[in-house]
Amino acid sequence: MTVDNLNNLSINLRNLERDFKEKIEPYRSDLWRYCYSLTRSPWDAEDLVQDTLLKSFSILSKLYQPVKTKSILFKIATNLFIDQKRKDKHLNFSENDEFVNNIPFDDDLQLLENIDFLVTSLTSMQYVVLILSDVFKYKGKEIAEIVGTTEGAIYTNLSRAREQLRNGKKKEGQKNKTKNRDIEYNKAIDILLEGFRSKDPTLISSILDENVVTDITHSGIEFGSDETKNNSLKDWYEIVQTQHIDVSEYKMLWGRPVIIELEKKHDNQLYLNNVHYIETVNGKITYWKFYCFSWDLMEMVSKELKVNLNAEYFYHIF
CATH class of the missing domain: 1.20.140.160 (PhyR, sigma-like (SL) domain)
Structure with missing residues (x-):
């Protein structure tokens, strides 16, 4: 075929x-x-x-x-x-x-x-x-x-x-509880955070590996940097242009290092835009997972972080 x-x-x-x-x-x-x-x-x-x-x-x-x-x-x-x-x-x-x-x-x-x-x-x-x-x-x-x-x-x-x-009796302590790990920054993460905060798709594009896999959970998957630039990154740019201030941070959440992308609106409140999981090799992003269409997860994250949810962007998974 x-x-x-x-x-x-x-x-x-x-x-x-x-x-x-x-x-x-x-x-x-x-x-x-x-x-x-x-x-x-x-x-x-x-x-x-x-x-x-x-x-x-x-x-x-x-x-x-x-x-x-x-x-x-x-x-x-x-x-x-x-x-x-x-x-x-x-x-x-x-x-x-x-x-x-x-x-x-x-x-x-x-x-x-x-x-x-x-x-x-x-x-x-x-x-x-x-x-x-x-x-x-x-x-x-x-x-x-x-x-x-x-x-x-x-x-x-x-x-x-x-x-x-x-x-049964609960064992003393919580043996299986995830231990907090120190989060490890690298150059690619720092550049990505700056790209989000400055709403600069060109800066973000500069750290995409040529063969990057971009997984938009429940929505689609993109293979290669050109596909990501022309689709999900372009869509992201169109959305953030209408928003006030991007407040992005890299943190450990439930045992996983993720980028939390938020909008600070004119009411001075924070609204959750997206959750990103990133894998890098030699300063380039090789795997990028978006959770923005994972409604139930996004709702749980917003409650955990005690922020609002930009719900207009997350209607359903279709």
Whole structure:
């Protein structure tokens, strides 16, 4: 297949993807909260959401039976999460567990407060089942459909997970808490910050590697500096020209070094524009990830930083 044919195909797929995103939009925030409940990391949650949507879209042509949109999204997210845990050699469960009765469990606060203990003490299956049941209030039959096992196995794993929670004690300190690291600046980061603050696309362009990959989460991907200059960087410039003062800073947020791009408006308040993750090699940006279309993540960042959100730029993911 030639490049031209692939380009024609990509146009058709974009139209299909837009339709797909419109249909899943009512469930997207629920999916994000579920992924965050599983991963306990905003960054990992965003990655899991993105992988789930890509996987969901890719398998549509192979589905011949009617499916419930929310259920299939949760099912794919669950499978991806468990697959990752299996790769990490953290998975240890059997689908042939005997049936036990569903034990009432109403203390959601205890569940959330002990989440670090649960992540390290439960099997991946037990953890997923507990989150679906006690946080998202799914019934046993619904969880079995999402996870792909029997209702009896669900109740067994749920019972054992709750028993672990009742009997377990949180270890002293929080062993798994991410340690704060000193943030490491480099010349490329300093130039990028100056480019943002001075609203200078030419300065920013000067530090783009020729083969830079620009990943606009949920929106698109660009290969090469020319593509980035002519598209996402051009779009950025058009937006910031209408804004007052750009206040950008490089900081550690939830264990990841990111650039926080804010606008200081005439009311002297700060408004979150974008979150950028950058990788550099020899003073050049080789990978650039935008989170501006990740609505749920952007909302969480704005609350964490106690700033407003420039919501007019972040309507949806399509």
